[in-house]
Amino acid sequence: MNSSITPVLRIAAFSDGDQGGNPAGVWIGPALPPDAEMQRLAYEVGFSETAFAVKQPDGEGFRVRYFSPEAEVPFCGHATIALGAALAHTFGDGVYALALNQANITVEGRHDGSRADAPIAAALQSPPTRSAPADPQLVAAALELFGYSEADLDPRIPPGLAHAGNDHLVLALASRDLLAAMRYDLQAGRALMLAHGLITIVLVWAESARLFHTRNPFAAGGVYEDPATGAGTAALAGYLRDLGWPHGGAIDVVQGEDMGMRSLLHAGVGDAPGGSIRVAGTARFMSGNK
Incomplete structure (x- = not known):
């Protein structure tokens, strides 16, 4: 064919x-x-x-x-x-x-x-979700990759490994400015992610209990950053559920703003541990389609 x-x-x-x-x-x-x-x-x-x-x-x-x-x-x-x-x-x-x-x-x-x-x-x-605390050595390596310190993290959402079809490291930052300042070396990021079986690293800032801003380095796939990551959002939502975060049944995620490609994601969060996450949004056909 x-x-x-x-x-x-x-x-x-x-x-x-x-x-x-x-x-x-x-x-x-x-x-x-x-x-x-x-x-x-x-x-x-x-x-x-x-x-x-x-x-x-x-x-x-x-x-x-x-x-x-x-x-x-x-x-x-x-x-x-x-x-x-x-x-x-x-x-x-x-x-x-x-x-x-x-x-x-x-x-x-x-x-x-x-x-x-x-x-x-x-x-x-999404596929079924699961999560676990992140290994301190992995967290230290990730912080070094991005030039962050432990003081830059939000203690309410400790570093975690979250899965919703793929494995992701979740790092919650203490401010929107820290999220905007994200920088890293692509090859170093790729080596780190491949060594630990990570598809992306989810960097997140909680504006409120139900509104989050995220950035998703995808160096494992050769991509510096994704402007919208459904799998990462599902993994984050499952992790918040496992933490007992007061999500109220759903969260909204803004991603891609720092790339000039603002994207909106909505995740429905059920109560069942390990249950799938419903991730919703809109999709537009781009120019160049035949």
């Missing part, structure tokens, strides 16, 4: 209306291309992730795989939201079952009906 004849859609997930969001590639075809071809396409698209989807043989849902420009990843939240928008656009509004490499989830896509080119509302149910 020549996968090059199937176009890769370019969709910005978790947009702020008609602006912002995290660009993802979405490829929907009759059969998954070979691994090397998917890796090549993801590299050529150049976004932090591209989702590849095909209908299951029984017609019940889709088989999905995700590739960054440098490697396959088990799960990607913003590419799943982009896929939900693409499925709604191609097959109609609804909830679609997705079979990932290591989990089965769902994604929902719905048009708002206001205009033909309006962003599409989408929501995913």
Whole structure:
């Protein structure tokens, strides 16, 4: 099969209306291309992730795989939201079952009906979540990477390892200025993340109990920073639940502001330990789609 004849859609997930969001590639075809071809396409698209989807043989849902420009990843939240928008656009509004490499989830896509080119509302149910305290040596190495100190951390949210399909290190900072000052060396960050099996590091500042600002270095995938990270948001929400944080059933996350790509994410937080997180937002089709 020549996968090059199937176009890769370019969709910005978790947009702020008609602006912002995290660009993802979405490829929907009759059969998954070979691994090397998917890796090549993801590299050529150049976004932090591209989702590849095909209908299951029984017609019940889709088989999905995700590739960054440098490697396959088990799960990607913003590419799943982009896929939900693409499925709604191609097959109609609804909830679609997705079979990932290591989990089965769902994604929902719905048009708002206001205009033909309006962003599409989408929501995913994450894989199961889990969390644990972060190893002090890992925390020390991460603080050194970013030039932070322990005094820069918010003691209400101690450093943790959070999982929602991927592993993330969560570091909560004491001020918005500290978040804005985030800098690091990409290769050093990649080495640290790969050594500890991390997909991203979630840097977060709590403006209130239910409103958070985050930045997500994704050096493991060769990307300095993501403007919107659904998997990281799901992991953060699960971690806050495990901590007993007063989230009131949901949190809102603003991401990408410091990149000039403001993105909005909403996470529904249930009470069940280890339960999945519903992450929602809008997705807009970008220019250049055929």
